[in-house]
Amino acid sequence: MGLFLNFGENIAEYDYKVINERDARASAGIMFLLGILSLFSVHLYRTIFWAELFSITFIIEFIVRILFNPKYAPYMLIGNLIVSNQQPDWVEAKPKRFAWLLGMILGLIMTYYIIFDVVTPVRLGICWICLTLLFLESVFGICLGCLLYKKLKWKTHNCPGGICAVTPPPYQKIKLLIIAGFIAFFVVVYFSLKQYKVNEKAQIIIVK
Numbered sequence: 001m002g003l004f005l006n007f008g009e010n011i012a013e014y015d016y017k018v019i020n021e022r023d024a025r026a027s028a029g030i031m032f033l034l035g036i037l038s039l040f041s042v043h044l045y046r047t048i049f050w051a052e053l054f055s056i057t058f059i060i061e062f063i064v065r066i067l068f069n070p071k072y073a074p075y076m077l078i079g080n081l082i083v084s085n086q087q088p089d090w091v092e093a094k095p096k097r098f099a100w101l102l103g104m105i106l107g108l109i110m111t112y113y114i115i116f117d118v119v120t121p122v123r124l125g126i127c128w129i130c131l132t133l134l135f136l137e138s139v140f141g142i143c144l145g146c147l148l149y150k151k152l153k154w155k156t157h158n159c160p161g162g163i164c165a166v167t168p169p170p171y172q173k174i175k176l177l178i179i180a181g182f183i184a185f186f187v188v189v190y191f192s193l194k195q196y197k198v199n200e201k202a203q204i205i206i207v208k
Contacts, residue, residue, distance in 0.1 A: 006069050008093030014157075018090040019070060021141070021160050026079030029138035031058060035131045051127070052114055058130065059107035065100050091160045098154075099145020106130055 008017025038054040041047065057074065064073040071077075106126055113123040136142040143160045150156060 007066070007097055009071075009090075011090055014090065014092075016157055017093040019093045019096045020080070021089040021091045022083045022086055023070075023076055023080045024096065024160075025138050025141060026083045027061075027073070027075040028079075028134045030075050030078055030082075031061070032131060032134035032138050035127070035134065039127065039131075048119065055107070055110050055114060055127075059104075059111060062100055062104035062107050066097065066104050070096075070100075092157045094154075095143065095146035095149040095156055095159050098149045099143050102145050102148075103130070103133070 008019055011018050034054050035058070038051040041050040061073050061075050064070075065076065071080075106129065110123065110126055112118075113120070133144055136144060141160060146159050150159065
């Protein structure tokens with residue numbers, strides 16, 4: 001029974017329970033991809049069937065993670081298979097559990113809208129919040145729930161990315177200037193290309 005009702009693993013070199021961050025990030029990436037595809041289906045096929053189906057799997061995933069064992073959550077299992085040839089990246093389980101608890105709460109709120117088949121800005125907002133959290137975790141390794149756990153001043157040891165122990169250095173102005181320059185370049189190219197297309201269409205109409 002303890003095998004299935006257990007959060008985190010006991011590893012010899014740690015005196016606290018841990019989670020493999022590689023499995024977590026892989027599963028977040030899978031869920032983000034499926035979530036985005038399900039939202040595209042809403043716009044392409046004018047149906048929320050796939051979005052609801054994904055939402056149900058999302059809810060089940062976090063219920064299994066929190067109430068049973070993350071090792072047996074479906075997306076975690078798939079993620080584990082994909083990164084099974086990589087060295088585990090062990091992080092403390094408690095911040096992850098807190099972050100996933102927030103995910104489960106969002107999923108339970110979604111359950112109401114699925115059962116009563118209600119489409120509201122709140123429902124869409126929750127979808128985008130979940131996708132944003134999944135994107136940040138899978139791409140950048142940023143666990144916002146873990147950051148909140150740290151902000152609440154709860155005792156932590158080894159958070160994902162070392163955020164509980166490392167103070168980020170001050171950002172260099174030159175980096176901000178480069179980013180601003182890139183954005184400005186993108187804006188100029190966008191409007192130039194758009195104007196070129198308008199002129200091209202106008203010339204075609206005149207020729208005809």
